[in-house]
Amino acid sequence: MINLDNKxxxxxxxxxxxxxxxxxxxxxxxxIKLVSSSFIExxxxxxxxxxxxxxxxxxxxxxxxxxxxxSSKKVNEDIASYCKTNNIMCNIxxxxxxxxxxxxxxxxxxxxxxxxxxxxxxxxxxxxxxxxLESNYGVEYEEYVSILGDIRNLVLQKCTxxxxxxxxxxxxxxxxxxxxxxxxxxxENNSWN
Numbered sequence: 001m002i003n004l005d006n007k008x009x010x011x012x013x014x015x016x017x018x019x020x021x022x023x024x025x026x027x028x029x030x031x032i033k034l035v036s037s038s039f040i041e042x043x044x045x046x047x048x049x050x051x052x053x054x055x056x057x058x059x060x061x062x063x064x065x066x067x068x069x070x071s072s073k074k075v076n077e078d079i080a081s082y083c084k085t086n087n088i089m090c091n092i093x094x095x096x097x098x099x100x101x102x103x104x105x106x107x108x109x110x111x112x113x114x115x116x117x118x119x120x121x122x123x124x125x126x127x128x129x130x131x132x133l134e135s136n137y138g139v140e141y142e143e144y145v146s147i148l149g150d151i152r153n154l155v156l157q158k159c160t161x162x163x164x165x166x167x168x169x170x171x172x173x174x175x176x177x178x179x180x181x182x183x184x185x186x187x188e189n190n191s192w193n
Contacts, residue, residue, distance in 0.1 A: 001113070002065075004025065004028040004029065004030040004064070004065075005028070005029045005030065006029065006030065006031065007030045007031065007064035007065070008030070008031050008033065008062050008063050008064050009025050009030045009031065009032050009033070009063065009064060009065055009066075009067070010032075010033050010034075010035065010059060010060055010063040010065075010066045010067070011025075011032065011033070011034045011035070011066075011067040011069060012034075012035050012036065012055050012059070012066070012067070012068050012069065012070055012075070012079055013034070013035075013036055013067075013068070013069030013070045013071075013093070014034060014036025014037070014038050014039035014040060014043065014050075015036075015040055015069065015071070016040060016042075017069040017093050017094075018034060018036065018067070018069040018093075019040060019042045019043060019046075021067045021069060021091075021093070021103060022034060022043070022046060022048050023046060024103060024106070025067075026046060026047070026048070027108045028108075030064075031049075032048040032049065033048070033049045033051060033059070034048055034049065034050050034051065035051045035053055035054075035055060035056075035059045036050075036051075036052070036053075036070075037052065037053065037054050038052075039052070055070065055075050055078070055079065057082050060079070060082055060083065060086070060088060061086075063088050064088070064089070065088065065089040065090065065091070065101075066079060066083050066088055066089070066090045066091070067090075067091045067093060067103070068080065068090065068091070068092045068093060069093040073095075076092045076093075076094070076095065076098070077092075077098065079092070080092050080095075080098040080099075083100070084100075089101055091103055096119065096120040102117055102119065102120065104116055104117035104126065105117065105123070105126035105127050105129070105130040106130065107130060107133055107134050107137060109137055109138075109139060109141040109142045109145065110141070110142030110143070110145050110146055111142075111145050111146065111149065112137065112141050112142070112144075112145045114133050114137060116129045116130050116133070140177060143177065144177050144180065147177070147180045147181060147184055148172060148173070148180065150184055151172060151180065151183060151184050151187055152169060152172075154184070154187040154188065155168050155169060155187065158187070158190065
């Protein structure tokens with residue numbers, strides 16, 4: 001988990017893997033630039049900066065992190081080498097040993113992020129588990145987590161008893177969405193029962 005808000009992410013590649021990575025990173029409000037001599041049509045439908053060119057080190061200079069998703073092992077190795085020399089975090093899509101981090105299979109529901117990884121042993125299993133999680137944690141969790149955060153802030157501000165704080169915060173996760181909404185309203189009105 002890295003805060004990518006307004007960070008520069010550079011992806012080298014224009015195929016399906018680069019597209020999947022770009023879509024995933026778009027969920028985290030970062031500035032995405034892709035560099036490739038060609039792009040699949042799917043890129044027409046997402047809001048990223050496309051640079052139609054071959055890989056050059058200059059494209060990496062302002063990057064917070066880099067994804068190498070080209071079909072050339074040599075180019076991917078060159079990208080990894082440049083990033084290591086210049087202290088830029090790098091992921092080589094097809095080589096975990098050259099990577100500083102992995103991009104796990106994940107779902108995002110507002111501030112709820114659930115990630116699954118097999119550390120490269122079986123991306124298919126990660127994908128299968130992610131799909132199962134998607135069905136268990138639907139879009140309603142975006143609001144649920146937001147309300148939990150609101151209530152947590154209220155409790156931390158207004159409740160002075162340490163044990164009571166802990167009890168309340170632990171109890172909240174057992175409430176459904178409607179109960180949480182009521183509880184938030186109660187706490188906003190200083191009713192702690």
